[in-house]
Amino acid sequence: VIDVEFSPDGKLLASAGLDRRLQMWVVDHEEDLPIVMDNNNGNVWHVAFASDSKFLVASCNEGEIRVYPTxxxxxxxxxxxxxxxxxxxxxxxxxxxxxxxxxxxxxxxxxxxx
Known part of the structure; x- marks a missing residue:
């Protein structure tokens, strides 16, 4: 894991990793497994949430940016x-x-x- 971010509303947590995975957790459901987005072409370097927490943005290899609805x-x-x-x-x-x-x-x- 090389980057971790909380959503602005504090309800979600996301991580980026060198294993090509982007993971997202619902903070108040810590018993649940994370939502895993592993369809990335390479490492996931950074994660960020939109200011309204409705989208998760990830930067991947070769400058690729992926946007996921939360x-x-x-x-x-x-x-x-x-x-x-x-x-x-x-x-x-x-x-x-x-x-x-x-x-x-x-x-x-x-x-x-x-």
């Missing part, structure tokens, strides 16, 4: 319009975990009554 609802708003279906229960088990109850990936993909 609120899952913001992420869902960006991802859901490009999805064609919800996760299957098997995909949920693999990627989310069997210890978390299955729920629809995106509410907009639910079958609606006519």
């Amino acid at each position: 609120d899952t609802r913001l992420l869902a708003d960006k991802v859901c319009p490009s999805l064609k279906r919800n996760m299957t229960q098997e995909e949920w088990r693999i990627y989310v975990g069997s210890d978390i109850d299955y729920e629809s990936t995106c509410k907009s993909l639910l079958i609606k009554d006519f």
Whole structure:
């Protein structure tokens, strides 16, 4: 770990590392594992939060800057319009975990009554 930052609102903590990982914790849920963003092309050198704490910014190798929403609802708003279906229960088990109850990936993909 080479950089650690708290969000301006004090609710989140992020770390940057030479293991190509950017990690983020919810401070008042210390029993939870961090959210790990390890899709970086190289080392993560620095982390910073936007002044409103809604985005996490990371500087990576070769001058690359990555921006991640810190609120899952913001992420869902960006991802859901490009999805064609919800996760299957098997995909949920693999990627989310069997210890978390299955729920629809995106509410907009639910079958609606006519």
